[in-house]
Amino acid sequence: MRSDGTAVKQLFTRLVSSLGRETAIREFKWMKQALIASHAPTLPAMLLRRLSGEPLQYILGTTPFGPLDLLTRPPTLIPRxxxxxxxxxxxxxxxxxxxxxxxxxxxxxxxxxxxxxxxxxxxxxxxxxxxxxxxxxxxxxxxxxxxxxxxxxxxxxxxxxxxxxxxxxxxxxxxxxxxxxxxxxxxxxxxxxxxxxxxxxxxxxxxxxxxxxxxxxxxxxxxxxxxxxxxxxxxxxxxxxxxxxxxxxxxxxxxxxxxxxxxxxxxxxxxxxxxxxxxxxxxxxxxxxxxxxxx
Ligand SMILES: C[S@@+](CC[C@H](N)C(=O)[O-])C[C@H]1O[C@@H](n2cnc3c(N)ncnc32)[C@H](O)[C@@H]1O
The missing domain is CATH 3.40.50.150 (Vaccinia Virus protein VP39)
Known part of the structure; x- marks a missing residue:
């Protein structure tokens, strides 16, 4: 089993190829913040879910809506x-x-x-x-x-x-x-x-x-x-x-x-x-x- 650090690095590289550098860096930062807020799974699990196409808002569990920060859970529509x-x-x-x-x-x-x-x-x-x-x-x-x-x-x-x-x-x-x-x-x-x-x-x-x-x-x-x-x-x-x-x-x-x-x-x-x-x-x-x- 690879260490968490190596797995994260490799998954992040794949995310850059999939979303482009700027978006991948931004999303990765939000995933780390969600980890700190402790309502999210581990970083490799989040990266894997994102690579399989799951919307970021479901992975983070929240989305901003005006000044509110609303919970988001599949299959309910993510506010646009x-x-x-x-x-x-x-x-x-x-x-x-x-x-x-x-x-x-x-x-x-x-x-x-x-x-x-x-x-x-x-x-x-x-x-x-x-x-x-x-x-x-x-x-x-x-x-x-x-x-x-x-x-x-x-x-x-x-x-x-x-x-x-x-x-x-x-x-x-x-x-x-x-x-x-x-x-x-x-x-x-x-x-x-x-x-x-x-x-x-x-x-x-x-x-x-x-x-x-x-x-x-x-x-x-x-x-x-x-x-x-x-x-x-x-x-x-x-x-x-x-x-x-x-x-x-x-x-x-x-x-x-x-x-x-x-x-x-x-x-x-x-x-x-x-x-x-x-x-x-x-x-x-x-x-x-x-x-x-x-x-
Ligand atoms: C486009 S989403 C809008 C959700 C939210 N208002 C928003 O802007 O993010 C449409 C919503 O309509 C609900 N819906 C679909 N058919 C319905 C019905 N016959 N009566 C009431 N709600 C319905 C769906 O469950 C869904 O949550």
């Missing part, structure tokens, strides 16, 4: 920088106060990154957020992330005023409107980064995505769907928004979209959800990334 960008922008756009707390609903919540960042950034006592996801793994992770961010959970049935912002992770399918009846309706803000990748594009994704992240978090058209354009979830969400009691006058809806989907999603929100007041936000890479609507 474009989602971080528009969530920060949305947080800047609104100024809730504890006098009239906002009820937030995040559909397809995954790690809980979107509602947890809003809860973190908005004034204490101003925000009551729900995060709904169909995946047990995601809801467990969102619950762990809320604890990590010191954001307590709450009971929607309780009318107690909260001095902190609070978060309610909910296991549920957005196709079932009954899920929402027990939450704090109407919602002032509804956010979603739903699965939106068309099947033909999914097939082309790198193995580092397909082998580790839940296909149900990525594929825009579930297997039983007739659509092929990745837009099934936007139709489902628009149908949900039409339900009585979901929105009030002035409520904000923010939906992340995939490449070249913004115009179609804007049309769906206008025609199917009846939301006429819409706009599109670009991400830092100049891609139309979010469709925003005001009720």
């Amino acid at each position: 920088p474009e989602t971080e960008d528009w969530t920060l922008r949305l947080a800047d756009m609104l100024t809730p106060t504890p006098l009239r707390p906002l009820s937030v609903l995040d559909l397809c919540t995954g790690t809980g990154c979107i509602p947890l960042l809003l809860c973190h950034l908005w004034p204490p006592g101003s925000t009551r957020a729900h995060g709904v996801d169909i995946s047990q793994d995601a809801i467990r992770l969102a619950t762990d992330n809320a604890a990590r961010c010191n954001i307590p959970s709450f009971q929607p049935s309780s009318l107690t005023p909260y001095s902190q912002n609070v978060f309610n992770p909910v296991l549920g399918d957005l196709r079932n409107p009954d899920v929402f009846k027990h939450l704090l309706q109407p919602f002032d803000v509804i956010t979603a980064n739903p699965p939106y990748i068309p099947k033909r594009e999914y097939d082309e994704l790198p193995l580092s995505v397909k082998n580790y992240e839940d296909p149900a978090a990525l594929l825009g058209d579930p297997p039983d769907s007739e659509e092929q354009d990745g837009l099934t979830f936007y139709h489902l969400i628009s149908r949900l928004l039409r339900q009585k009691g979901m929105l009030r006058d002035g409520s904000i809806v923010a939906l992340e979209v995939g490449q070249a989907q913004a115009d179609a999603v804007e049309g769906i929100l206008q025609q199917s959800a009846g939301l006429r007041n819409t706009q599109v936000w670009k991400d830092p890479w100049n891609v139309k990334r979010v469709v925003l609507a005001r009720a």
Whole structure:
């Protein structure tokens, strides 16, 4: 058996060939820091996992999202920088106060990154957020992330005023409107980064995505769907928004979209959800990334 030092050297050399020198050096530094924080396996084990294509965020066990440092575990989707960008922008756009707390609903919540960042950034006592996801793994992770961010959970049935912002992770399918009846309706803000990748594009994704992240978090058209354009979830969400009691006058809806989907999603929100007041936000890479609507 080679000593740890020799094995690390050899594995690091292979990582340089695989990722390029600069990236390999940066990632190696983060792996060593994770070791010091003692929530990670040994250095050779981390290097081997990285060489086999596992995303760095799963190996390190955390990823930054704005000022938060969120837990990441397969198969729950790793939060992406474009989602971080528009969530920060949305947080800047609104100024809730504890006098009239906002009820937030995040559909397809995954790690809980979107509602947890809003809860973190908005004034204490101003925000009551729900995060709904169909995946047990995601809801467990969102619950762990809320604890990590010191954001307590709450009971929607309780009318107690909260001095902190609070978060309610909910296991549920957005196709079932009954899920929402027990939450704090109407919602002032509804956010979603739903699965939106068309099947033909999914097939082309790198193995580092397909082998580790839940296909149900990525594929825009579930297997039983007739659509092929990745837009099934936007139709489902628009149908949900039409339900009585979901929105009030002035409520904000923010939906992340995939490449070249913004115009179609804007049309769906206008025609199917009846939301006429819409706009599109670009991400830092100049891609139309979010469709925003005001009720
Ligand atoms: C693209 S991921 C987004 C995760 C997180 N919001 C983010 O931005 O990183 C989509 C999420 O939708 C969830 N999902 C898929 N189908 C769903 C459904 N029918 N109802 C609720 N959630 C669903 C998946 O489990 C996954 O966590």
